[in-house]
Amino acid sequence: MASFEVIGGKRLKGDIFPQGAKNEALQILCAVLLTPEPVTISNLPDIVDVNKLIELLDNLGVKVNRTAPDTYTFQADDINLDYLQTDSFVKLGRSIRGSVMILGPMLARFGQCKLPKPGGDKIGRRRMDTHFIGLEKLGATFSYDTHDSFFHIETKGLKGVYLLLDEASVTGTANIVMAAALAEGTTTIYNAACEPYLQQLCRMLNRMGAKISGVGSNLLTIEGVEKLGGTEHRLLPDMIEIGSFIGMAGMTGSEITIKDCQIPELGLIPDTFRRLGINMEYRGDDIYIPAQDHYEIDTYIDGSILNVSDHTWPGFTPDLLSIALVVATQAKGTALIHQKMFESRLFFVDKLIEMGAQIILCDPHRATIIGQNKQVPLKGITMTSPDIRAGVALLIAALSAEGRSVINNVEQIDRGYQNIDGRLNALGAEIRRL
Known part of the structure; x- marks a missing residue:
């Protein structure tokens, strides 16, 4: 210590x-899983939580190339789903709160994900219902194993739907937006979080080919697309x-x-x-x-x-x-x-x-x-x-x-x-x- x-x-x-903004970085890093094309992110802070999430992505099969002290290029074209079964994944996933935001991208692109109960600050209860209720309404099946504290989620295909969130959760909104970007049809999210970091995520996804409107408001409309491409992004x-x-x-x-x-x-x-x-x-x-x-x-x-x-x-x-x-x-x-x-x-x-x-x-x-x-x-x-x-x-x-x-x-x-x-x-x- x-x-x-x-x-x-x-x-x-x-x-x-x-x-660079920590809370934005955790969302943006998870979004690289949505495309097999290269995504370059700059102004990344050199802090423990960000570095652990980069390590998790690297272990998951994302190609990680550090091109400058604050700049990385990521390419998720060969993801190893078997890594989700390893002790390394459990250890890293439990050590940071930001790991929860791999759920939406993994579900949208690969139809499945599992995650140990995330860690983070000990500041009281931090429920995750908003994440899972939203993803379930998009067409996912969710279960929680109380013995090993693992969340399991899978889908045979996500479809757009109207969502009224029970709370304006930033990470919950981010997870649902990333999943909806590749869902079939149109998703409407009311009572969405509208923090600048969430706005940054939406703008990045739009540059990748997503169709998100209402950015900056608490009413987001996402028209699902078949695939997303690469982009460059700089953190606030x-x-x-x-x-x-x-x-x-x-x-x-x-x-x-x-x-x-x-x-x-x-x-x-x-x-x-x-x-x-x-x-x-x-x-x-x-x-x-x-x-x-x-x-x-x-x-x-x-x-x-x-x-x-x-x-x-x-x-x-x-x-x-x-x-x-x-x-x-x-x-x-x-x-x-x-x-x-x-x-x-x-x-x-x-x-x-x-x-x-x-x-x-x-x-x-x-x-x-x-x-x-x-x-x-x-x-x-x-x-x-x-x-x-x-x-x-x-x-x-x-x-x-x-x-x-x-x-x-x-x-x-x-x-x-x-x-x-x-x-x-x-x-x-x-x-x-x-």
Whole structure:
């Protein structure tokens, strides 16, 4: 188990480039299974979850050629279905959540797939009903083996259908869209997720020959085609990294420019951090955050306490609530953080309380933060990263704290953030990997 030793209290300064989007990468990588032709993907982040999915594809028979540090060409013209029976597949499939998105492409192209219950962050229940109900309605037969925790799915032919999703699941929508792209007839998906990453997937599939309309809305129409071809695709910058860097700059009083942000794709992220008191300005496609000695949480028009909560897109992404929470601890004012989607995601606040933060954990979904206006700085402690986003929130807290902190289990952070210690050290941070 690796750890970070962090010496806090240092102001950072300089430019930082966000990595390619993790959540988009996992969808796009699975889509290469839809065609026997080459697909080139650039701006891929060099992170654990992405690298494991590439390894899984390689073992499955996809030809993988790395042509640049962030660019790969994939060709799925000789898939080995027997690999699905191996221990290697079980180990890799269970280690990452993104493996679930091979189901739609494999079902559409090969008529079958099996998958061990996927892994990922331990943030509470993450049901997969939307995936399987949608694929069943397209014509698949699904079963789940409770003894070995394996999902089995197969079809004799997918046919288009009207779907009203029970939740706007991003990965569920992605799986259904990829399956429907090769189904017979027209599929309509209502209450579809419409995150920028899902939009990117749809645009990529259209370049491959799919016929998807309504991209960017929650009503998608997919006219099935017989086959898809190759293409080239470049990932968006990671909006979660961008939000993390905004929060880090405000909390540490740092002057940072986040480069090449694709600002129109960030939705409410900048405005939410502005309401938490962090100043920023757009300089072309860059976000400049000036050094701030203090920042103040906004209130509603009637003066009541600000409530920061997660919503489906274009609402505030749940992946940044941990960052918003830690930023609020050193602001002037009070905020209620409401994590609606996952019941275990706020449990890391006990570490922030131990560092000196004033937080009341109301229940598994809500926490009230009484900001200390940087009058009582956090103090360094030893802690453990429970998941990717909480891990980075704790890293931001450690960077702002007085003294030495140790964060254990930083493999969780490595799953989603590329060389985070090296990139932050280049700005003046003092982080040592143990």
